[in-house]
Amino acid sequence: MTHAELVFVPILGRGHIVSMVEMAKLLVGRDPRLSVTVLIMKLPFDSDFDSYTSSLAASVDTARIRFVHLTCENTDAEISSASFLTNxxxxxxxxxxRAVAELVDSAGSTRRLAGFVLDAFCSTLIDLANEFGVPSYVFFTSSAAFLGLMLHLQSLQDEHHVNIAEFKDSAGELDFPSFTNxxxxxxxxxxxxxxxxxxxxLEHAKRMRETKGIIVNxxxxxxxxxxxSLAGLGAPAVYPVGPILSLDGETKKKADGSCGGDDIMEWLEKQPPSSVVFLCFGSRGSFGEEQVKEMACALERSGHRFLWSLRQPPPQKGQIEVPHDYADPTEVLPEGFLHRTAGLGKVIGWAPQTAILAHPAIGGFVSHCGWNSTLESIWFGMxxxxxxxxxxxxxxxxxxVVELGxxxxxxxDYRRDFRMESGVMTADVIEGGIRKLMEEAGGERRKKVKEASEKSRKALMEGGSSYLSLGRLIEDILNNMPLT
Structure with missing residues (x-):
């Protein structure tokens, strides 16, 4: 059998590479004619990334997915600069x-290059797919609505000469085709x-229009x-194939060889059903000391049980290094906080998020709303x-909140990135949000989340919408594969 070989190129945000590897698993699991080579571009500031990608590779139990690590590319641009990723x-x-050329040379009669599947931020690599004479597809790791926003803003900028950056100082509202609100x-x-x-x-949105299709999680x-709405925005074929999630049991080895999630799960086992609010802010989520103290005050005053993933920010403001666990969280928490809340909550560092969201003790999730975390919360009806x-x-x-309820x-509109910040959110605001989340038992919102959870699972089943969409994608890949 001749395999159709797809070259996957993720951008090295952890939320991007995980869903892209899961996408590769989905494809090869569905059709024995497909194989995938994932090209890993290592970012210079993530010291833990080699071990992270090694664990990803170890999780793939098929010879039809291979990982190739590329030479680490140093760039003179500041990591926090707008041009860093492009450069x-x-x-x-x-x-x-070079890696794709070597792949083609070594393929022999068993494999044939069928196309590139690129992260949206790697859209300039469409040029390489064209050089090799194969189609390119984009794997879009965010929502269909956000894809619509990108395409619409690009049209406003390039066709209607709107200065998008001027919206920064506007207090108005915009009508986007991908939203009803x-x-x-x-x-x-x-x-x-x-x-x-x-x-x-927005140049990425422009380039995405050139591809054979956009795969959306x-x-x-x-x-x-x-x-x-996407067809009316000039998108090529769109394949909604999600939710693509990594639901394997997460573990993290400590220095003593034990797994970092064990004590967390033991603590959760002792809590009543739906009683714990879980606070977790993704692989890059962290807060300064002043905000941490407001969060602690809110949790203590709310009276709700809590599990709080608290991470230490990078040492220099403006950097986008991955946060790390505190050696001693008491250095940023209010004095006596851990003692006063010992029977009520638990402060942790890194968190096995999907395992926690799946636990019956969890009743609500305070989230940074990364798209992977959003899909996970829906999957578990949280x-x-x-x-x-x-x-x-x-x-x-x-x-x-507004569009989907x-x-x-x-x-x-809170922000904590290197382009702009929103200041410190007070304990009163945080406490009010936690109370509303946890005390709305049996409410309309919880009912809608449970319904969305059921729909997310049906979508992936045989005959479901995402199952059928994936089949159309595979058919397109095989039909457009070069003959020689």
């Missing part, structure tokens, strides 16, 4: 080209509100209006209180 991808192009300009991602970054960001039943930090998370929060708001 990094451009600098990696020769390494990608008007979107406040303050919810727009900071990357499009900064003139240094908006043009290169969502499902029709979650975003029916957004998915339907109500969310929104506390976005960066990227498109403010947009996701608005979608969850699946979440409650702590704050939707």
């Amino acid at each position: 990094f991808i451009e600098g990696s192009k020769p390494h990608v080209k 008007l979107l406040p300009t303050k919810i727009l991602p900071s990357i499009v509100l900064t003139k240094e970054s908006v043009r290169s960001f 969502t499902f029709d039943e979650l975003e029916p209006h957004a998915v339907r 109500p969310v209180a929104t506390w976005p930090l960066y990227a498109e998370q403010q947009f996701n929060a608005f979608q969850l 699946l979440a409650t708001e702590i704050k939707m």
Whole structure:
């Protein structure tokens, strides 16, 4: 059998690579004619990434998915600069080209290069797919609504000559085709509100239009209006194939060889059903000492049981290094907080998020609203209180609260990234959000989340919307594979 070989190129945010590897598993598991080579571009600031990708590779139990680590590309640009990612991808192009050429040379009669599947932020690599004479597809790790926002903003900028960055100082609302509700300009991602970054960001939307198709990590039943709107925005074929989640048991080895999640799960076993609020803010989520103290005060005053994943920010403001666990969290927590809440809550560092969300003791999730975490909360039927930090998370929060009615708001326009910040959120606001989340037992929002959970699971079953969409994608890949 001749395998159709797909080259996957993720961008090295952990939320991006995990869902892309899961996508590769989905494809090869569905059709024995497909195989995948994942090209790993290592970012220079993530010291833990080698071990992380090694564990990912170890989780793949098929010879039809291979990982190739590319040479680490150094760039002179500041990591926090608007041009860093663009320069990094451009600098990696020769390494990608060499790896694909070696793949083609070694393929023999058993494999044939069928196409590139690129992260949306790797859209300039479409040029390489064209050089090799194969089609390119984009794997979009955010929502269909956010894809619609990108395409619409790019049209406004390039066809109607609108200066998108001017929305930064606007208090108005915008009408986006991918939403049924008007979107406040303050919810727009900071990357499009900064003139240094908006043009290169929207260039990705322009390039995506050139591909054979866009694979979106969502499902029709979650975003029916957004998915339907994409054709009118000039998108190529769109394949909603989600929710694509990594649901394998997460473990993290400690120095003594034990697994970091064991004590967490033991603590949860002792808590009543649906009684614990879980606070977790993703692989890059962290807060300064002043905000941590407000959060602690809110949790203590709310009286609810809590499990709090508290991470230490990078040492220098403006860097995007991955946060680490505190050696001693008492250095940032209010004096006596751990003693006073010992019977009520638990402060942890890294968290095995999916295992925690699946536990019956969890009754609510305070989340940064990253798209992977959003899909996980829906999968497990877990109500969310929104506390976005960066990227498109403010947009996701608005979608969850206003457009879909699946979440409650702590704050939707909070920001903590290197482009802009929203200051410190007070304990009163946080406490109110936690109370609303946890004390709405049996409410309409919880009912809607449970319904969305059922739909997410049906979408992946044989005959479900995402199952059928994946079949159409595979058919397109095989039909467009070069003959020689």
